[in-house]
Amino acid sequence: SIEVFIKRFRNMMQHSEWPICIILTATPEGRAMINHDPTLTRRLRPIEMKPMTFASDGALLRKTMIKLFEDAGVRDAGILQIDEFIKILIHASVGRFGVAVEMTIEAIGECLEDDNDEIDMSYFADAYALRMGCDEELNPFVSEHWKQIDT
Numbered sequence: 001s002i003e004v005f006i007k008r009f010r011n012m013m014q015h016s017e018w019p020i021c022i023i024l025t026a027t028p029e030g031r032a033m034i035n036h037d038p039t040l041t042r043r044l045r046p047i048e049m050k051p052m053t054f055a056s057d058g059a060l061l062r063k064t065m066i067k068l069f070e071d072a073g074v075r076d077a078g079i080l081q082i083d084e085f086i087k088i089l090i091h092a093s094v095g096r097f098g099v100a101v102e103m104t105i106e107a108i109g110e111c112l113e114d115d116n117d118e119i120d121m122s123y124f125a126d127a128y129a130l131r132m133g134c135d136e137e138l139n140p141f142v143s144e145h146w147k148q149i150d151t
Contacts, residue, residue, distance in 0.1 A: 006037045013043055022131065037072045049096025058086045065104050069119060077120035085121060086115050092128055092140045103127050 010124035012020040023030075023044075031048065034040045052061065062080055069076055078086045091100035111119040126139035132138070132151075140146035 002036065004093070006033065006040065010037075010039060010043075012128055024135065033122060052090050052093075053085045053095070054083070058083070058090070061100055062086055063089065064101060068101070068104050068108060073076075073111065074108055074111050074117055075118045077118045079121050079124075081121070088140050088146050089124065091146060092124075092151050103131065119126055128130065 031046050031103075034044055034046055039109060052058075065080060066076070068120055069080075084115075087111075089100050089103065103124065107119060107123040110123045110126045111117075121141050125139050128134070128139050128141055129136075136142040138149055140149050143149060
């Protein structure tokens, strides 16, 4: 079945009126599929998006959250100065920047829904619980053993 898919994939890239020029996938199997076919490897340049880490992406995530808080008109209760909070958010979002931003927006929404102008970790815990449908034991924003939680 992979051969059929690769053939259709190549055909889409060669379409005269509307050729496909960018393909995004969140599956690691995509790279293996491209490497399976020499004609695809000549036409594509795969770029792998690795999961966030605190060391490489913590500062950018923190800066993004500051901007989101400002735009929403909420004040930081001090969580952004705590490295462990950023690490928990990265873990809770499975290292995905977009998911971390979505969770931040959801936490801001929870804060504003409470008519509060100061956001703290409890709003992130609420947003995570709503998103994942989990209890406190499996919520990295609540549990002391957040590193062991399979998010």
